[in-house]
Amino acid sequence: MIIQLKNNLEEQKLKNIEQYVSGAGYSVSLVNTQFRKYFIALGNVKHDIRKIGSLDGVADIHYVDEAYQLVSRMWKTSHSIIDLGNEVKIGDNNFCIMAGPCSIESEELLIETADFLKANGVKIMRGGVFKPRTSPYAYRGGGIESLKMFHRVCKERSLKIITEVMDISQIDDMQPYIDIFQVGTRNAQNFNLLHALGKCNKAVMLKRGMSGTIEELLQAAEYVFSSGNEKIILCERGIRTFEKTYRNTLDLNAVTILKDKTHLPVIVDPSHGVGIRKYVSRMALASMVAGADGVIIETHSVPEEAISDGQQTLNFLEMQQLINKANALKSSLLK
Amino acid sequence: MIIQLKNNLEEQKLKNIEQYVSGAGYSVSLVNTQFRKYFIALGNVKHDIRKIGSLDGVADIHYVDEAYQLVSRMWKTSHSIIDLGNEVKIGDNNFCIMAGPCSIESEELLIETADFLKANGVKIMRGGVFKPRTSPYAYRGGGIESLKMFHRVCKERSLKIITEVMDISQIDDMQPYIDIFQVGTRNAQNFNLLHALGKCNKAVMLKRGMSGTIEELLQAAEYVFSSGNEKIILCERGIRTFEKTYRNTLDLNAVTILKDKTHLPVIVDPSHGVGIRKYVSRMALASMVAGADGVIIETHSVPEEAISDGQQTLNFLEMQQLINKANALKSSLLK
Amino acid sequence: MIIQLKNNLEEQKLKNIEQYVSGAGYSVSLVNTQFRKYFIALGNVKHDIRKIGSLDGVADIHYVDEAYQLVSRMWKTSHSIIDLGNEVKIGDNNFCIMAGPCSIESEELLIETADFLKANGVKIMRGGVFKPRTSPYAYRGGGIESLKMFHRVCKERSLKIITEVMDISQIDDMQPYIDIFQVGTRNAQNFNLLHALGKCNKAVMLKRGMSGTIEELLQAAEYVFSSGNEKIILCERGIRTFEKTYRNTLDLNAVTILKDKTHLPVIVDPSHGVGIRKYVSRMALASMVAGADGVIIETHSVPEEAISDGQQTLNFLEMQQLINKANALKSSLLK
């Protein structure tokens, strides 16, 4: 059960409510986000919840019959919109494209990519500076210095930045330079990291775990929300199955279902979701029809020379064609 | 290697070619389909294949570097079109909708469904008369008598019929009454059945195995083709994974990849592919964008009363809306 | 619910019972096996089942709360023993080893293998004559003539024979020459084949489907039993997962659980279950401890020259060492 509290509630009234709800037998957690306060009350309790609804200080009350609460659409039926400022919004029916290289490899690549994206109407640039790599001997990204360069170049072009955070210790250093923290598939259930990101006021995009269920993804989002941060984006990036023709099995069922189960925006990553360059664009378009609020795409001026993920990276011409097709499809879907 | 032979080739010339190719070290199989004859020559042999190309009676020769040969697009770059007669074709860019109930339960249901489909421009009706059921105590379908009734009702309305064949012994009885034999996911590697269907002159739709790889599906098609039947349709119907929110994981990556690897038409079954009624239509539309040549959908006048699969079956209103959306999307994709 | 009937029951009494049970609201199926007769009564019915138990002609009655009935241990708590004659039994706590080549390739191989097995106390020989092959161009086995040779050689040495049946049409021809019909993983849900094998009086070993659940395997066994054949053996042979270091994921959890859920004997196939020669023996021994009633192992005098499955086939020395270790382990487990 979600008990939404009135704004600017006095401490004493808050305590009264907590006491009443605990007294009724619920286990109660206070959630304090950048936008408002809630109590989450859980437990198999028989209680006339209208009585809670009529307590002084309660703005609204919702019974949610799912393992996750605050991210459920049973409570909030409208779409959550993540506002990054400067008219850049995610989840407002304005299909959103994030693009950029796998890694921020050099200033030259950075500038040419940023210019290319800007010229083609893309408003959010992706690029890794902390790279999770299976082998300890592989390139792990340019680190915080690369991020500062990334930020400078994007700021000059009014581009927003999404990049991966791998550890709590990186959060403070990264925060001034990014717009969206990306949590990678390998950290999908790194609960301490999720909790720490819940204490920030920057948007967080959560990738689904390699073998993460839809419910686990929603519970991960519940961690961030219940720790205080409502600005959450979900990302379907393919799951691990027996099929080896492609890199991952892009699960578009999950997109359709997530859009039904939660009010949070859902982004699809077809670059990792299929992992083979020539199939990425088509899967990006299919994602739109499945209901995604946007896609995140790897692009590079010369994919063949990319340090990582070149085999699934579009060149600028392919990226431009995808943007055009996405725009055309969007118009026809909105008709 | 595929050696395409000239039409009406004399027996002696055929033998000469076979002898030459065997002599060069290849293992040779003669394939004799309803349309033409081929030799398939396999083996790690170094040979100037132009010499084979210039043999008397050889129409064309193609080197195919894949486990499957005749179904590969490396050989036949154009799309194969399955012509069912009366202007009903699959694979000709004219997105095809097959629909109908899970089972042919009664004449009443059959007639109202056939009328509904006819009125909405659907030209191929599905409906099971032999039902594979996990439990031996469950309803196994109406059998051949149901099929005859199915045929009579469809013939009066110029509807084509697709229905599942479960065993070689059913083929002869069914053949006069059907247009497409459907091979179910549980028989995806029933090689004897595939071979027997290769001896028919009716179209065959092969469903992907529950945990069948893309390559295994193509090899299954190769069985049918190499046994003599070129009229093959592939069907993606979802694969078995760890995720249990839905029935199967619809693999639209596979659709995109199949359209690249083979010249055969690809149909998607979102009814089984997601298995939950309210998500079926959206996944059907996403399939179109992923490149499918059509969809097969379960529909019933009162899904709640269907003997089987009711939870994934559209009612007529939902079906009609899906048809309208598919038509609109088709127009915009063709622009 | 299983209603076990008295032997030699008059037709009229049988009808009376059926009428009574149907009248009470159950859906009733008569099962007539080589050993006795049963009614299976299904349905959500509130009825005092003791009344059924006291009907004239009813020997015993069991309420089974599972999707499968006759194969459940809820009904029959003792182990079923499959008696092949000449003191060869499966399921009697006497750990059983079946071994032999993937294919019956030649008389020479057959004789040397049979001699080797006989000398080492193995009483059941395996060997394929009808081979399911993914590619239509691969070797499909020696067919019925190979089986006759197989039978002759084994008869002379009092060895029992297990071999795969792929299609209903092969059953009659094979029956005189085999002791156990093996149903392969690709036919695990070929319900027509299962039904037809239920009409035979030979033992049937059912391999689990590549992605078959434990319950589906039990339901497959229920098909055979309810069609009339109680002589059923289950076989765990590895499932398909994301891991590709080995061929299949041998599921020993399933062995332990099957032994708990059903009275039928359970055999493990570590040759396919791991698929790499040097790991086969260890997995065979682990299977014993997990509770298996036996193993089926691929062995060949020169695995490197085997037509198929050589990479997972033990040579005779390795096979002999495995037999010795299995005997030692058996003694210590029985202490």
Place this chain on the structure above:
Amino acid sequence: MIIQLKNNLEEQKLKNIEQYVSGAGYSVSLVNTQFRKYFIALGNVKHDIRKIGSLDGVADIHYVDEAYQLVSRMWKTSHSIIDLGNEVKIGDNNFCIMAGPCSIESEELLIETADFLKANGVKIMRGGVFKPRTSPYAYRGGGIESLKMFHRVCKERSLKIITEVMDISQIDDMQPYIDIFQVGTRNAQNFNLLHALGKCNKAVMLKRGMSGTIEELLQAAEYVFSSGNEKIILCERGIRTFEKTYRNTLDLNAVTILKDKTHLPVIVDPSHGVGIRKYVSRMALASMVAGADGVIIETHSVPEEAISDGQQTLNFLEMQQLINKANALKSSLLK
């Protein structure tokens, strides 16, 4: 390639070697563990490696043809033994049992469990104080204060402690009180955590990821080793598959293969690996035969009252029986 350096090597000689190897075209990393120093040299370089072997300061040189290097048995053919002091060793053929409750719930439970384990010869106690929980509203463990209590009780009884670390920030606080850091399945690819644990001098047990491949587990171990810590234990705890009868699919193939591919000890967790109490003991014993160096088992005086994982937890009687059976099996395996 692993270049093992002589002990107490002068800085200048070390630089000379690095320069030579880099000059030959390799990418070189220095690894400095608690035991010795190595260079890891990677790259597709044609070079007579004997020349490197003869450089001043090189103790030994090994060519390893795998993605992981230092954890490979291609280099170190003997078993690594993790010595925890007081004669408690893992990997020395002395099958090791770790046991204890899922969570350290109370001092009372702690004492009775420690006494029980001590009395039955178990030398390593498990128990969670930081609990990864899917829901943010679930109990997350007693934290550092519980760990201090855990340590006090175990120290009095000479028991070693293994417990889970979830985040880098916990390492320093935990280190004085534990003997083995456990890395959970959800952190199996938390590379920053692995790197930080590589800087400690405590043993680390790495659980395989829920859908982690065998190679990914070995690469995770390579992270710890190459960061400076050789004291690594691997743990198979079941993988996520389509089968839902049990909690996870315990992969004993992986145990056999890991013992072949790496010199590190391998522990099996059958409590999570099957997840159902009545099957845990049998799977523990099967693990021994598959080659495991030990097992980790959840036990509790009253499993029905455990805060978490009660359904897979043995009571003391069951635990005692398992210990006895394991001892008996060990004797017979060693014969």
